[in-house]
Amino acid sequence: MNRSYSQKVIYQIYPKSFCDSNGDGIGDFQGIISKLDYLATLGIDCIWLNACFESPQRDNGYDVSDYYKIDPDFGTMDDFELLCIEAKTRGIDIMLDMVFNHTSTEHEWFQKAINGDKDYQNYYLFLPPNKDGSAPSNWHSKFGGSAWEFVPDLNLYYLHLFDVTQADLNWNQTSVRQEMANIVNFWQQKGVNGFRFDVINLISKPETFENDDIGDGRRFYTDGPKVSEYLRELNLNSFGKNPNALTVGEMSSTTLEKCVQYANSSQDQLSMVFNFHHLKVDYANNNKWILADLDFKLLKSILFEWQLGMQHANAWMALFWCNHDQPRVVSRFGNDKEYRKQSAKMLATTLHLMRGTPYIYQGEEIGMGNAYFDDISYYRDVESLNYFDILKQQGRSESDILAVLGARSRDNARTPIVWDNSLFSGFSTQQPWIDIPNEAKFINVEANLQDKDSIFYHYQTLIKLRKTYPVIAEGAIKPLMFEHDSIFAYQRDWTQGQKTQTLIVLNNFFSTEITVDLNELLTQLIDFSSWKIITNNYPDLSVNDQSNTLLLQPYQS
Ligand code: TEU
Numbered sequence: 001m002n003r004s005y006s007q008k009v010i011y012q013i014y015p016k017s018f019c020d021s022n023g024d025g026i027g028d029f030q031g032i033i034s035k036l037d038y039l040a041t042l043g044i045d046c047i048w049l050n051a052c053f054e055s056p057q058r059d060n061g062y063d064v065s066d067y068y069k070i071d072p073d074f075g076t077m078d079d080f081e082l083l084c085i086e087a088k089t090r091g092i093d094i095m096l097d098m099v100f101n102h103t104s105t106e107h108e109w110f111q112k113a114i115n116g117d118k119d120y121q122n123y124y125l126f127l128p129p130n131k132d133g134s135a136p137s138n139w140h141s142k143f144g145g146s147a148w149e150f151v152p153d154l155n156l157y158y159l160h161l162f163d164v165t166q167a168d169l170n171w172n173q174t175s176v177r178q179e180m181a182n183i184v185n186f187w188q189q190k191g192v193n194g195f196r197f198d199v200i201n202l203i204s205k206p207e208t209f210e211n212d213d214i215g216d217g218r219r220f221y222t223d224g225p226k227v228s229e230y231l232r233e234l235n236l237n238s239f240g241k242n243p244n245a246l247t248v249g250e251m252s253s254t255t256l257e258k259c260v261q262y263a264n265s266s267q268d269q270l271s272m273v274f275n276f277h278h279l280k281v282d283y284a285n286n287n288k289w290i291l292a293d294l295d296f297k298l299l300k301s302i303l304f305e306w307q308l309g310m311q312h313a314n315a316w317m318a319l320f321w322c323n324h325d326q327p328r329v330v331s332r333f334g335n336d337k338e339y340r341k342q343s344a345k346m347l348a349t350t351l352h353l354m355r356g357t358p359y360i361y362q363g364e365e366i367g368m369g370n371a372y373f374d375d376i377s378y379y380r381d382v383e384s385l386n387y388f389d390i391l392k393q394q395g396r397s398e399s400d401i402l403a404v405l406g407a408r409s410r411d412n413a414r415t416p417i418v419w420d421n422s423l424f425s426g427f428s429t430q431q432p433w434i435d436i437p438n439e440a441k442f443i444n445v446e447a448n449l450q451d452k453d454s455i456f457y458h459y460q461t462l463i464k465l466r467k468t469y470p471v472i473a474e475g476a477i478k479p480l481m482f483e484h485d486s487i488f489a490y491q492r493d494w495t496q497g498q499k500t501q502t503l504i505v506l507n508n509f510f511s512t513e514i515t516v517d518l519n520e521l522l523t524q525l526i527d528f529s530s531w532k533i534i535t536n537n538y539p540d541l542s543v544n545d546q547s548n549t550l551l552l553q554p555y556q557s
């Protein structure tokens, strides 16, 4: 079945760091409005706005205190509605971030609960201590420490899988599920068609809470038994009635089987899913805070496993390298020193021509890299600040921890967009909430727009290709040259009646001394004569650094 959104490309904006219009050093909606023509030039179809409802900002908006209000840092409801109108006049839809697994402890529901209101205590996971006074289970918060916080006045613990100020909601309560549907419907009535659901596969908690003696507890609360039931109900009671709805679920530590279920072809739950397995291939024993080199074969096997698995089930997935929680891909999997431009383009081609919906994280389209902050005073992210202390307590040296943060901290993705090389990079007129790394200055939007061979125009080309060739939006995928230890290659095939299209995508992932003659490789694969090269970085086709080539067999008459 065709999916209306298979040709779409979604651009993720972290509002705090995109563009500041009123000189307070914090990005805002008026700032985004001022850059909509830039995004229209790129050619994207939808803007995913990271969490922007009223929040104490302990986790930069993923701690919501009011789902019906825009956080004043970003502007007013009028500013939001103007953003929607201005985006729509450019053919761009808006996707909002629905943080439904937990609320801020400053939310009125939690405040009522903590003041003794039993109905609202049932909105959360409040549980009595064990007989020995210990927490209901030994689970860890993903931001470090226990996942339970004791409230002496109530003699109860509450669950927080993330920060202590982010209390998990009890989706087993019908009233909670109704509240969530009401929130989606409120924003749909304002013309919002897109919804990203934050860690939505964590909402089905177990009936009983037991200790995890082999892990941090995630195996007990991840992909719980009622996730699909809750998603179907939310679909029926809110976005499922909207023919233009586009929904994506962030799936934490999930499985391919579960994602096939959540994003199946009947679309009774979500349109598509984010999964993160391909972004753990440089973790040593699955630990984000222990650096390991990119395991390229593992990256290929995971991406192709998911591509083939979702294809086989006719389910749909998001395609992404970066987001606001991940280090920047050109620094992580590319080469932001000698081959920034080539590797950024190569990574974009590898991803954008696969089967699924591509997401571009703000700044990725101009090759922004990690911040590499070398002092803890530059960091803002609660997860990074917590782990700075935790890793020190574990005996890691400060220089080692800063090296790890420099590579892995979520703040790497949250530095302000560099629009030009002026004092505050065209982001603001004063010092931003988080530093703009010095070496970033020469990587800016203005320079990209002036360079016809820039990373920006390569992304623009990829977006145009997706809208031009059905083989990209709808075609089947199969791996090629899987055993090759530096080429990432695959084939796409599409047929409609008498029309066929075949696309071969070859990417040299490493800027090593390996001289890869794509020409030679291609002739091994295909009969060159009938093929049209529609884009490549290097006309001679034989490259020894990071580049890519893609070919398309034209429509057969
Ligand atoms: O992230 C889910 C999540 O697990 C993150 O903690 C992320 O995977 C991890 O930091 C990578 O090391 C979502 C949001 O995207 C994130 O910004 C929020 O902090 C988190 O949920 C809690 O709402």
Ligand code: CA
Pocket: 020, 021, 022, 023, 024, 025, 026, 027, 028, 073
């Ligand atoms: Ca501002």
